[in-house]
Amino acid sequence: MNNIPGVNPGKYQILFQDLGIIDYKEAWDYQEKKLKELVQEREELKKNGNNIAIPQKQVFLFCEHPHVFTLGKSGKENNLLINSDFLKRIDATFYKINRGGDITYHGPGQIVGYPIIDLDSLRLKIKEYIWMLEEAVIRLLSGYNIKAIRIEGATGVWLDSGLSVKARKICAIGVRVSNRVTMHGFAFNVNTDLNYFNYINPCGFTDKEVTSLSKELGTDINLEEIKIKMKFLLADIFDIDWKMVL
Secondary structure: OOOOOOOOOOOEEEEEEEEEEOOHHHHHHHHHHHHHHHHHHHHHHHHOOOOOOOOOOOEEEEEEOOOEEEEOOOOOHHHEOOOHHHHHHOOOEEEEOOOOOOEEEEOOOEEEEEEEOEHHHHOOOHHHHHHHHHHHHHHHHHOOOOOEEEEOOEEEEEEOOOOOOOOEEEEEEEEEEEOOEEEEEEEEEOOOOHHHHHHEOHHHOOOOEEOOHHHHHOOOOOHHHHHHHHHHHHHHHHOEEEEEEO
16 A cells, blocks of 8 residues: 555544554453453443444554464364473463464564454455455565465465465464354464474464564565554454544
């Protein structure tokens, strides 16, 4: 996007908040809190006869995490290839969590997005919602002349040279939807230390690889610039404006 869109009063507005670097469990608890607040607000609106009113407690969170591995509810624990002692040696933690998908890694240099939004307000189905998250990353990468793709049966954003090399995942997506409200989200590798993916079978795959924007470009990237681009691409794709930036 060439121009930063201004706030349009006619557009649906959602709060945007950047949590910075935050412990995974703390961010998870915060998501749960925001989800409960949003569901409660929506129920109160319905009780008062405001069935078409748009809930105001929706929020789109960005953050980074210290080194952590998370296993989705459908994942297999043996996809974590190290034991608890080794976890301590590499200064990492491990959580079994309530999103979909298998195992992934979060760490410094990775942009993690957690939308806490009401799908009904945006008139979205879950597959459409996931497609839109993927699309934001795909469009961002195209601005760096990187062609990204979707792979059938493998949620997320992938790179593939078309040669004999393995497909490379650059963004993982794993969501939970409760009462039509979303939580968890995407993890986009920008300056991520990819060595940590050697300790897992990422997303349960053993025949694919993981990459980052900095690896593909051969240089470190300004993370804040990528956040700005992602934020406005998401606003464009979801056809929203950000209510405020914290």
